[in-house]
Amino acid sequence: MTPPPVAALAPPGPAVDIRPTRDPVGRRPHPATGGALVLVGMLLVALNLRTAVTSLGALLDEIRDGLGLSGTMAGLVTTLPTIAFAGLGALTPWLVRRVAPARVLVVAMIALAAGQVLRAATDSAWIFVFTSALALAGIAVANILLPMLVKQHFGHRTGLVTGAYTMALTLGTTVAAASAVPIAHAFGSWRAGLGVWAALAAVAVLPWVPLALRTRAGARRATPTAAVAAPTRVRPARTRLGWAMAVYFGAQSLSGYAIMGWLAQLFRDAGYQPESAGLLLAGVTALGVPIALLMPTVAGRLATLRPLVLGLTAASALAYLGLAFAPHGAALLWVALLALGQGAFPMILTTIGLRARTAEGTVALSAFAQSTGYVIAALGPLLVGILYEVTGGWTAPIGFLLGALVVQTAAGMAIARPRYVEDE
Numbered sequence: 001m002t003p004p005p006v007a008a009l010a011p012p013g014p015a016v017d018i019r020p021t022r023d024p025v026g027r028r029p030h031p032a033t034g035g036a037l038v039l040v041g042m043l044l045v046a047l048n049l050r051t052a053v054t055s056l057g058a059l060l061d062e063i064r065d066g067l068g069l070s071g072t073m074a075g076l077v078t079t080l081p082t083i084a085f086a087g088l089g090a091l092t093p094w095l096v097r098r099v100a101p102a103r104v105l106v107v108a109m110i111a112l113a114a115g116q117v118l119r120a121a122t123d124s125a126w127i128f129v130f131t132s133a134l135a136l137a138g139i140a141v142a143n144i145l146l147p148m149l150v151k152q153h154f155g156h157r158t159g160l161v162t163g164a165y166t167m168a169l170t171l172g173t174t175v176a177a178a179s180a181v182p183i184a185h186a187f188g189s190w191r192a193g194l195g196v197w198a199a200l201a202a203v204a205v206l207p208w209v210p211l212a213l214r215t216r217a218g219a220r221r222a223t224p225t226a227a228v229a230a231p232t233r234v235r236p237a238r239t240r241l242g243w244a245m246a247v248y249f250g251a252q253s254l255s256g257y258a259i260m261g262w263l264a265q266l267f268r269d270a271g272y273q274p275e276s277a278g279l280l281l282a283g284v285t286a287l288g289v290p291i292a293l294l295m296p297t298v299a300g301r302l303a304t305l306r307p308l309v310l311g312l313t314a315a316s317a318l319a320y321l322g323l324a325f326a327p328h329g330a331a332l333l334w335v336a337l338l339a340l341g342q343g344a345f346p347m348i349l350t351t352i353g354l355r356a357r358t359a360e361g362t363v364a365l366s367a368f369a370q371s372t373g374y375v376i377a378a379l380g381p382l383l384v385g386i387l388y389e390v391t392g393g394w395t396a397p398i399g400f401l402l403g404a405l406v407v408q409t410a411a412g413m414a415i416a417r418p419r420y421v422e423d424e
Contacts, residue, residue, distance in 0.1 A: 038153050039161065041207030045105060045142050046168035048204050051197040052116055052135045053081045054173050055180035057260075062190035067125045077129060082257070082378035084136035085143060090371035092144035093364050101145055101152075102211035108145075109208070112138030113201035120195030138201070143370055147352045148363035158353045159300025166292040166346040172200075174285045234361045236368035239424035241355060244414035245348070245369040250376025251408030252344040255316065255401055258380035259284065259338060266394055270327035280335050287339035295343045296350035308347060309412035316341030316405055324398045344408070357420045365421050380404070 056063070056077070064074050095104055115135025119128050146165055154161040176197060184193030236242025263284065267277035299308060319337035322330060352369060356362040387396040 035153055037207050037211060038149060039164075041105070041204070041211070042146055042149055042161070042165050043168045044200075044204035044207060045109065046146065046165040047172035048109070048112060048197070048201050049139055049142060049169045050173040051176035051200060052112065052132070052139060054177040055194055055197055056132070058177050058180040059184055059190045059193050062184065063128075063194070066190055067123065067128055069125050069128075073125055073129070077132060078381075079378060080129070080132055081136055081139075082374045084133060084140045086371045086374040086378070088137050088140035089144050089367055089374070091367075092141050093360075093367045095141070096145070096148070096363055097360075100212065100215040101149060102208050102215050104141060105145060105208045106205055106212050108138040108141040109201050109205040110138070111135065112142075113198040113205070116198035116201065117195055120191040120198075144363060144367045147349060147366045148359050151353045151356065151362040152359040159297035159350055162296035162300075162350045162353065163293045163346065166296060166349055167289055170285060170289045170292045174282065174289065177285065178282060234356075234358075234364040234422055236365045236421050239421055241415065241419060241421050241424055242365060242368050243372075244411045245352065245355065245365060246372035247376070248344075248408055248411035248415060249348050249369045249373030251404050251411060252342075252348060253373055253377035254380035254404050255408070256342055256345060256380075257377050258384045258397075258401060259342070261381040262384050262388070262397070263338075265388075266323060266327060267331065269394070270331075272328070272331070280331055283332075283335045284339045284342065287336060288342055291339060291343045292346045295346040299347050299350045300354065304418070305347070305351065305416040306413060309409060309416055312341050312344045312347065313405060313409045313412070316344075317402065320398050320402050320405070324395060327394075344412075351415060355415065355419065355421055357422050361420070361422045 060074065060078070063069065063077075069077070092104075112135050115131045115133070115138065119131035119135065122128050122131065147162070150158055150161050150165070180193040182193075183196055184190045186192070236245070260281070264274075264277040264281045267280050268274060272280065299305060302308060315337045319334045319341055322334040322337070327334070348369070352366045353362055356365050383400060384397040387400055388394065390396075
């Protein structure tokens with residue numbers, strides 16, 4: 001379906017020619033053609049946003065044996081995603097003020113493809129770390145840009161388009177986690193299971209090339225005397241809304257990474273076979289696909305997000321209590337509730353667009369919320385692992401996750417009512 005044109009971002013007044021090389025969001029493509037191409041490009045990018053991470057996790061034991069990674073080195077590799085998402089994501093607003101988003105995404109997807117190929121080919125542990133960082137740099141930048149592109153090109157369909165790309169992200173995550181090991185076994189090497197996803201990243205480059213070329217052509221046509229809009233710099237770090245968004249994003253990501261890292265072990269400790277425990281973990285991600293599609297649409301239609309915030313909190317809290325007291329007896333129910341609770345992720349991605357008036361405000365808020373949030377998220381698997389090792393059980397780790405849920409809920413209530421980061 002072809003999206004309708006959205007209102008221009010320039011303020012009311014005389015016509016303004018905004019040059020792509022200086023405008024933080026670049027020149028829009030024609031809505032009848034470029035808009036569809038942008039949507040296809042966004043969905044392909046979203047498919048790639050976690051494949052490099054989940055394929056690594058699925059093959060970590062084989063990679064450790066193949067490269068002789070120490071425990072410390074393996075810990076560094078598994079922590080790299082949150083480090084990259086936090087550090088490099090924060091630089092994205094600066095980048096898109098100087099380079100059009102289409103051109104940035106071309107480079108980001110090339111970096112992702114190259115990093116995945118190179119790390120699958122190397123025999124050096126340090127080169128593996130550096131090339132993994134290269135791949136993750138591409139993901140970090142794309143993470144920030146997608147909410148901005150939704151605001152810029154699909155402002156009247158924020159929920160629908162955010163749901164579509166979040167579903168694509170979840171689908172890519174699930175497929176990579178489920179198929180990395182079978183692919184490695186089929187080709188007789190972990191390198192195949194890790195490197196095959198570079199082809200998907202290469203495909204994601206294709207829609208952005210004509211958009212990048214079109215942006216460059218528009219820049220050449222800009223006249224020297226044309227007026228240039230000077231956008232006001234948005235600084236979410238100086239606003240209460242920006243910090244509330246960052247805390248909510250961080251708390252829900254903390255829980256998400258902890259679940260992905262430790263849920264299978266919890267079910268194994270409860271008496272499930274390793275294969276069954278893995279399937280239960282996969283169930284959380286699989287059930288998250290339709291939730292990811294529907295959640296942004298629901299969030300976009302509500303006058304206030306308070307009922308949604310409280311409903312997601314209730315689902316997560318019930319799941320945690322169930323895992324603490326009856327992990328074996330009703331595992332499928334706890335998995336379903338966890339999947340529902342993790343709907344906080346697509347909800348906060350939608351809210352980033354709903355709490356900014358402009359595309360520049362969206363990219364600034366996206367960068368701050370995600371980069372700060374991923375710093376918080378990095379603590380989740382680490383602290384759960386420490387508590388599990390120290391106590392020898394799951395009561396303390398689940399208590400920690402319940403505490404994080406309280407913080408998440410408080411931040412969620414703060415961002416629930418409609419307002420805009422530019423106004424603060």
